[in-house]
Amino acid sequence: MERKHERLATPRAAGVAGVVFAILMAVAIVLVRIALPDGADGDDVTLDAAQRSAVRTALELLPFAGIAFLWFMGALREQAREGEDRFVSTVFLGSGLVFVATLFGTAAAAGTVLEESQQGSPFGRDFAYTLLTTYAMRMAAVFVITTSTIGRRLGALPRPLVVLGYLAGLTLLVVGADVPWSELVFPAWALVVSLNILWGRRTAGPRPAAPT
Secondary structure, three states, X not given: OHHHHHHHHHXXXXXXXXXXXXXXXXXXXXXXXXXXXXXXXXXXXXXXXHHHHHHHHHHHXXXXXXXXXXXXXXXXXXXXXXXXXXXXXXXXXXXXXXXXXXXXXXXXXXXXXXXXXXXXXXXXXXXXXXXXXXXXXXXXXXXXXXXXXXXXXXXXXXXXHHHHHXXXXXXXXXXXXXXXXXXXXHHHHHHHHHHHHHHHHHHHOOOOOOOO
């Protein structure tokens, strides 16, 4: 019974963790985008007090976003465990872990801007954007596509959400750094999937107790 209770709680864990990740990730991206404009001309990256505060806030949020994403990923994998395809699940797990690693690398690179801004060096800003828009978002694209594939094969995701996932994954994979703010597609997708999970659990209602 205890094991069954843990399995029944898995969808709620995935939904809540996904919502937390989506909100924290989106807020961090917006703060970094506003405080560190990409493609600024010249070497002047001097930050005022408001910009430095925004970067610090984003850096404080990103570790928690990464933790929430790991929980989200683990809960999703637990749901699909009985019917998972080894190849797809390996790509799913690998892309998720690499995404978190590059996300933390982005945070470390963005943190250097707080010190470099006094010297006028744009290196930290450019490196942070390269990690986020080129590498992290490519891994996010693979994660979205594999999740949509698993959801389609197991019937866990409705067809419109599967199509939306493929479109979001292709957008992140192809567009990347060419379109500013496109990285918000990933937390938006995570939020939609998480709300779908929570809504599906709500409409399904409590399951009847197993006969004794």
